[in-house]
Amino acid sequence: MTPRDAAENSRWSDLDRPPLNAAALRRALVREGGLWSGVEVVRSTGSTNSDLVARANAGEADEGAVLVAEAQTAARGRLDRRWTAPARSGLFFSVLLRPAEVPMERWGWLPLLTGVAVATALSRTAGVDTALKWPNDLLVTVGGEERKAGGILAERAGADGVVIGVGLNVTLRADELPVPQAGSLLLAGAANTDRDPLLRAVLRSLEEWYDRWRAASGDPTASGLQATYAAGCATLGRQVRAELPGDRVLRGEATAIDGDGRLVIVTAEGEREAVGAGDIVHVRPE
Structure with missing residues (x-):
């Protein structure tokens, strides 16, 4: 490590944004019989x-591997944003899961499960009411x-x-926001806003929900996941515009999350459609 690297990694180089303590995170999270195999x-x-998918594909990562970055230069969201x-x-990390006990058709619940786990942890640890925007956004009130x-x-993988990758803005200031929204x-x-306890809480919550879901063979009702997601989903009960594959647009009220994790939309004409992929826009009331 060069002197410059050492300076940048020092806990005193930015008192507002100290680096994560990797050794302490491993001591707190990696245990025999637990989900997390390494941090x-x-x-x-x-x-x-991308890094963790590549490692998994090369056989170089076990289930429960956690990869955290202090900064990402090519981070991606849905639709390659x-x-x-x-x-x-913030917290920028990915985890590798191999839910062999769960039928593959239920794996679509994993992003929603992660949302529930993150929102639950932030409520407990940060005292912030975090809502879920279907399918994968974390919302706060500012x-x-x-x-x-x-x-x-x-x-x-x-x-x-x-x-599963998670990106969460923790100490981002108003003048640093990438977009006003x-x-x-x-x-x-x-x-x-101490990232160490926040990350520990999020990963423990994710382990708890993942274990519950696996024990129920991925059944979203038996595990309580479907009801909990619906209770925290800010999309339900709202007028939405769904921008669907094939340049199709669907407008209506988001009324439910079905057993496959899809968003159920009822149009003004009373037609009911379950959406499994697409971009959802919350429409402001006029």
């Missing part, structure tokens, strides 16, 4: 999801307005794995 923190990478944030301003503070991206835990008035 690695890197200073910077293009995308933790870019995610940018200053170094150490100045009375809904703002996106995070997102979730799931990607297949080989024949038996899924990599973005938010952060800091701007939402979080009681705690």
Whole structure:
């Protein structure tokens, strides 16, 4: 490590945004019989999801591997959108899951499960009410307005794995927002913005929900996942515009999350359609 690297990694180099303590995270999270098999923190990478998918495909990662980056230079969201944030301003990490006990047709619940786990952890640890925008956005309230503070991206890894990536703005300030509609835990008035306990809480919550879901063979009703997601979903009960594959647009009220994790939309004509993929826009009431 060069003197410059040492300076950049020092816990005193940015008192507002100290680096994560990788050794302490491993001590807290990696245990015999637990889900998390390893926790690695890197200073910077293009995308933790891309890195972990590559490792999984090469047979170089076990289930429960956690890869965290202090900064990402090519982070991606759904529909290949870019995610940018200053170094150490958030939590940017990916995990490898291999839910062999769960039928593959239920794996689509994993991004929604992750949303529930993150929202639950943030409520407990940061004191921030985090809502879920179907299918994978994390919303907080800033100045009375809904703002996106995070997102979730799931990607297949080989024949038996899924990599789940989470990006969450923690200490992003107003002048650092990539777009006016973005938010952060800091701007939402979080009681705690220390990333170490936040990451521990999120990963413990994810392990708890994942174990519950696997024990129920992925059944969203028996595991309580479907009801819990619906209770925290800000999309339900709203007028939405769904921009669907094939340049099709569907407008109506989002009324439910079905057993496959799809968003059920009822149009003004009373037609009911379950949407499994697409971009959902919350329509403001006129």
